Each structure stands twice: as structure tokens, then as C-alpha cells.
Amino acid sequence: MLTPHRTDIRQGIIHTLSTMVYFAGLLGLLLILTAEARIGNSSESRFCTESNECLLYDLVCKNDDYEVRHYDSVKWVSTDEESYFMDKAISTAFRRLFKYITGSNKAGVNIDMTAPVIVKIEEKKKMWASSVFTLSFLLPSTHQMTPPQPTDDKVYFTEMPDMKVYVRSYGGWMMSLTSSVNSMLLKRQLDKVQATYNKDYHYAVGYDSPKKILNRHNEVWYMVEGEPVCPTSS
Numbered sequence: 001m002l003t004p005h006r007t008d009i010r011q012g013i014i015h016t017l018s019t020m021v022y023f024a025g026l027l028g029l030l031l032i033l034t035a036e037a038r039i040g041n042s043s044e045s046r047f048c049t050e051s052n053e054c055l056l057y058d059l060v061c062k063n064d065d066y067e068v069r070h071y072d073s074v075k076w077v078s079t080d081e082e083s084y085f086m087d088k089a090i091s092t093a094f095r096r097l098f099k100y101i102t103g104s105n106k107a108g109v110n111i112d113m114t115a116p117v118i119v120k121i122e123e124k125k126k127m128w129a130s131s132v133f134t135l136s137f138l139l140p141s142t143h144q145m146t147p148p149q150p151t152d153d154k155v156y157f158t159e160m161p162d163m164k165v166y167v168r169s170y171g172g173w174m175m176s177l178t179s180s181v182n183s184m185l186l187k188r189q190l191d192k193v194q195a196t197y198n199k200d201y202h203y204a205v206g207y208d209s210p211k212k213i214l215n216r217h218n219e220v221w222y223m224v225e226g227e228p229v230c231p232t233s234s
Contacts (some may be wrong), residue, residue, distance in 0.1 A: 038055075038056065038071075038072040038073070038074050038141075038144075039053050039054070039055060039056065039074060039114065039138065039139075039140065039141045039144065040053065040054065040056040041053065041054075042054040042115065044056055045115075047115070047116070047207045047217045048115040048116075048207060049207075049208070049212070049215075050113075050115065050208065050209055050212065051112070051113050051114050051115045052112055052114075052140075053112065053114045053115075053138075053140050053141060054114065054115045054116075055071065055074065055114070055115070055116060055138050057069040057070060057071050058070040060164060060228060060230070061228070061230030062230070063230060063231060063232065065168070065186075065189040066166050066167060066168050066186055066189055066190070067166075067167050067169075068164055068165070068166060068167070068224065068228040068230055069164065069165055069167055070162075070163070070164050071160070071162070071163055071164075071165065072162055073159060073160060073161050073162045073163075074138065074139075074144065074159070074160055075139050075144050075147065075157055075158070075159050075160075076118070076136035076137060076138055076139060076157065076158045076159075076160060077097060077100060077101070077136065077137050077139055077147065077150070077155060077156075077157055077158075078097075078134055078135065078136040078137075078155070078156055078157065078158040079093045079096045079097055079134070079135055079152075079154050079155050079156070080093070080132050080133070080134050080154070081093040081096075081132070081133050081134075081135065082130050082131070082132045082133075083130055083131070083133065084128075084129075084130050084131075085176055086119065086121065086133055086175075086176040086179065086204070087175055087176050089119075089131075089133035089135070090119060090133065090135060093133065093134075093135035094117075094135060096152060096154060096155060097135060097136075097137050097155065099152070100137075100150055100151075100152065100155050101113060101137065104150075104151050104152065105148035105149060105150055105151060106148055106149040106150070106151055107148035107149070108148075109148055111139070111140065111143055111147075111148070112140045113137070114137065114138040114139070114140050115138070115207045115208075116138065116205045116206055116207045116219070117135065117136070117137055117138075117205070117206050117207075118135075118136050118138075118203045118204070118205050118206075118221075119133055119134065119135050119136075119179075119203065119204040119205075119206075120133065120134035120136070120201055120202075120203055121133060121179070121183075121201060121202055121203070121204055122200070122201050123199055123200055123201055123202065124200065134158075136158055139157075163223060163224070164223075164224040164228055165203075165221040165222060165223055165224060166186060166190055166195065166197055166221070166222045166223075166224060166228070167219050167220070167221055168182050168183075168185060168186035168189075168219065168220045169217065169218070169219050170182045170218050170219070170220075171215070171216050171217065171218070172216055172218070173216065173218075174204055174205075174206040174218040178218070179204040179218075179220065182218075182220045183202050183204075183220045183222075186202075186220050186222060187222070190222065190229075193229045193231050194229070195224075195228070195229040196224075196225040196226045197222040197223060197224055197225055198222060198223040198225055199222075202220060202221060202222050202223075203219075203220070203221035203222075204218070204219075204220060205218060205219040205220070205221055206218050207219075
């Protein structure tokens with residue numbers, strides 16, 4: 001028979017364990033909710049018209065030339081492709097990632113397409129030299145924590161950090177020429193206001209599939225360094 005003292009100890013241990021289990025479950029729920037909060041319903045974005053989920057952001061500030069956004073950390077599925085031309089690299093890399101989300105993964109599951117699709121572009125490309133382009137699909141909220149493992153060793157996961165970015169938007173089609181022109185225009189505006197940003201690379205960002213003809217939306221992103229600069233509208 002347990003003495004009253006030992007009974008109290010046992011009850012205390014049980015209570016402590018129950019409390020730990022409760023808070024562990026609560027933490028897990030919070031992690032899931034956080035993942036869903038970073039990637040929300042596309043109805044919350046005016047850019048995402050062809051997918052159920054979209055990468056959401058907080059608008060820090062905006063003027064006539066560019067805007068500053070804050071993004072939480074999210075996970076992407078990515079692949080690299082070396083080429084002389086961005087358009088050719090994107091075509092090859094897109095097919096590779098599309099195979100991954102349509103069942104070419106170790107779980108054999110289909111994964112919903114999301115928006116946007118981003119391309120990491122090196123800034124210091126030498127004349128007549130090839131460059132490595134990194135194409136990434138945003139993983140939907142249900143696969144943010146434990147995405148299916150790729151079967152292609154050229155496909156891998158990237159976790160983008162919590163970040164602020166300078167953004168320039170433009171319509172039409174995201175091609176090598178339009179991307180280069182808009183990245184140059186954004187850099188010109190940022191240098192004009194003496195903003196500090198990562199000059200090693202930028203992102204070309206597309207929200208629409210090739211079948212969409214009208215009201216297309218594309219962006220250029222530069223990563224903010226230090227405090228973002230938001231001058232008054234010109």
C-alpha cells in the first residue's frame with residue numbers, strides 16, 4: 001500500500017506529465033497554424049487567380065516606383081538549371097518540378113500548385129557565360145512541415161528566411177528581356193534613394209500559368225539589407 005506521501009508524489013508526477021503532453025500538443029498546433037498563416041487562401045491576394053493557396057505578405061510601405069513587403073519564412077521545392085538563357089533554364093526546371101508535384105516523389109502523391117513561382121538569378125553574370133538559375137515552387141500549407149521526398153536528385157528543398165524585399169511589379173510575360181529591364185529599373189530607383197539591398201542576386205517572380213492571357217502579374221524582388229527605404233511618392 002502506498003503511503004499518503006508517495007501517493008502525492010505519484011499524483012504530482014502524473015499531473016506534470018499531463019501538463020507537458022498538453023503543452024507539446026498545443027505547440028504542435030501552433031506550428032501548424034503558423035504554417036497555414038504564412039500561406040493563405042488565394043482569395044486574400046489579388047495576384048493569385050489560378051491556385052487555391054498563395055504566398056501572403058505584410059505591406060511595409062509603398063510608393064509609385066516600388067513597394068516593401070515582409071514575408072515569413074516558408075519552404076519551397078527547388079531545382080537548379082545552368083544555361084546561357086533564363087527562358088530555356090526555366091522551361092527545363094519547370095518540367096522537373098512539375099513532375100515532382102504530379103507524383104514523382106517517394107510518397108507518390110499529387111501536390112497542389114501554388115503561387116508564385118520564383119527564379120533566383122545571379123547578378124554577376126559574365127558576358128557570354130552561362131549562369132545557374134534556381135526555380136522554386138512554393139509548397140502548400142499541408143506539406144510545409146514534412147513534404148514528400150523527391151525521387152530526382154536534382155530536386156531539393158529550400159527554406160527561405162523571414163525577410164523584407166523591395167518589389168517592382170509589371171504585367172505581360174516574364175521573359176529574360178522583361179525580367180532584365182524591370183530589375184534594372186528597380187535597381188535604378190533603389191540606388192537613387194540610397195537603399196541597401198543584396199546585389200548578388202534577385203528573384204524573378206511569376207503568378208500566372210502560360211494559358212492566362214490577360215491581366216498577368218510578375219514581379220522583381222531584391223532582398224532588403226538594413227532598414228528599408230520608403231520615400232514619398234514621386
